[in-house]
Amino acid sequence: MSSQKIASTRRVPKQERSEKRVETMLAAAGAVIGQRGLEAATMTEIAAQADMSIGALYQYFPNKDALAAALRAAYAEEMDRRWSALVETAGDSPMAELATHLIQLLTVFVEDHPAYLFLFQASVKSDRSEQARQELRRRFADLFMLRAPDLTKDEAMRVAEVALMIVKGWTGLYASRPAAERKRLQAEVGTALTAYLCERLERQ
Template sequence: MSLASDNPKVRRVPQQQRAAKRVDALLDAAGEVIAERGFDGATMTAIAERAGTSIGAVYQYFPNKDALVFALRTRYGNEMDAQWSALGEAARQWDVAELVERLFALLVDFMAARPAYLPLLSVSLNFRRDAAARNRLRGKFAELFQRHSPALSDDDAFRVAEVTLQVVKSLSPLYAAARPKERKALVDEYKTVVSSYLAARLD
């Protein structure tokens, strides 16, 4: 992860492995504290204590909580893109139903493994994914969809990929707001929507 390019608010770019590990530990600690206390309840002091470091060490890399959380959101975005890219590579032999199952399973597992992800969705940080990274991910799925439906033009395949991934991602805020017992039903509704859309577009 390049903190210089992903987060212009970071004060100091770690040049050594030890410093990079410290930044990773701070992001891990931030995720744990935010998952327990929420964004508003998470303080830089609590994050420093969870990371086993001084508050001064935290401020060496992050001038405030927003900058630290921006870096954590960037990490999550990079991890999700990497997992979905790997999924796109693995999905060459799957039918539409299997692809949809795997897409939503990946997202649900991702949210469960990173409990700070959902609380951070409602935090306004002017967070935007890098356009080139977004286009690379959509390009991988566009290629996948063209293998399922060779008649799709490049533009049509990219559009289908863009719509599909955007719909899948839109589950997250609804999932966060839903009661636990409603979440599975919500995921099933989304699976129906995406399956129907892809079946129509890839027929």
């Protein structure tokens, strides 16, 4: 048998197929929840959106709560990747620019993933590990220590935690305000974050 024919008949590893099915299910859940809301969305609709049987969906997620938690965790991981990429390119950016980019990054993510607001408002708990949360804080802390060498590691971690709390707090404001007011509030949150970072990092 030719190598080309062998390649064409090779089966995709079971784990890889399973991961792709989960990705499909999560994408379908995001689409349905984003359109209908968490409470109104049903497992039947999500299965149909994923183009698979309801039985197949239940094999991976026993109920909607489990599916919502997995989707929230996936969103958190994606946000971590985006924030980490921003940290790597932040360099000596002015504080106002860094703060603006942090707020804009979250805003764009929420606009691209409307299901996130429903998950956030419903306080869906993510099964994301504490280790992953700490890793993101550590990356921000490392950046802040470069900007303010006199900061201790513990101090930098606290600054990172407060900065991320301010950024994530923007999600609640975004969800509770009409579209016309969001831009103005986004600027206010950016001002608050800039002031905090300048106070802690530029006056050491």
